[in-house]
């Protein structure tokens with residue numbers, strides 16, 4: 001059994017056992033308190049550049065699904081076509097697995113993607129450290145010594161976004177432009193199963209000439225301010241009346257386009273049990289989340305209001321326009337993994353898109 005180290009920027013070094021690829025990798029260390037869903041989280045493009053610490057103590061015991069299985073042109077059981085995290089940190093790694101959809105074990109899968117893992121470390125202690133100090137740079141070090149690397153300095157969205165325009169459900173009456181900033185597959189599934197056409201475009205694509213009825217902006221990795229071209233394109237769309245919906249990074253980009261500001265949370269929200277409250281109601285929803293930045297809703301531009309608020313720390317979980325059909329959420333209504341309490345937001349958006357379409361035709 002080979003040993004590797006998890007090394008933090010402050011000099012703290014923790015030794016553990018290697019699994020996955022025996023290689024060195026550097027990134028931002030973040031923790032995720034979800035109890036299930038590691039195949040989905042590992043393939044979520046929003047984790048690009050991050051070393052994920054899983055607080056759930058046993059990881060690997062249900063194996064991983066066949067990432068190559070395709071249904072309706074998208075990977076059926078994972079959230080993108082590769083492992084997106086830079087490294088994985090777990091307490092106890094289970095090589096043996098048992099699950100109806102288990103195809104191979106996590107160690108083999110990480111090796112195929114050249115992603116290092118470390119296990120046999122105290123993830124509770126690491127999480128306490130991250131909660132106290134905030135998310136910090138770190139590296140998993142095998143033989144090769146590497147430098148620390150801050151992924152938030154790079155335009156990660158450009159690395160994970162599609163390079164070409166792709167259509168799903170082509171020919172359907174209602175058409176949604178989906179700006180792919182690192183979209184999770186389940187967002188596309190949530191649209192296609194509702195019968196709309198999805199026109200998936202690169203993050204910096206000028207979609208203004210396309211024939212479409214509603215605009216959707218996806219989740220994605222890194223610091224939202226790096227997506228300058230997307231923000232400029234959204235600014236133009238905000239002048240029009242076509243319905244707009246955004247998730248996670250999409251929420252931050254719409255906010256920035258409207259004139260609000262974003263800031264970095266101390267250690268982010270990464271779990272399947274974040275409580276949010278809908279403004280003007282006593283309704284609370286349990287949501288799936290994965291983000292490190294947030295919108296500052298203390299200074300929202302005129303015409304906008306807070307849509308949801310996080311009940312743990314009071315931060316903004318979404319905004320909506322007071323007159324136009326524009327709304328966005330910081331959490332993940334498509335879940336995968338996580339609770340599906342807020343999937344109705346897709347229905348709300350499509351309802352608005354159809355309403356808009358009828359008004360235009362009339």
Ligand SMILES: NC(=O)CC[C@H](N)C(=O)O
Nearest residue numbers: 219220222248249292293
């Ligand atoms: N899941 C996401 O879209 C994450 C958005 C952004 N990269 C953040 O960390 O806040």
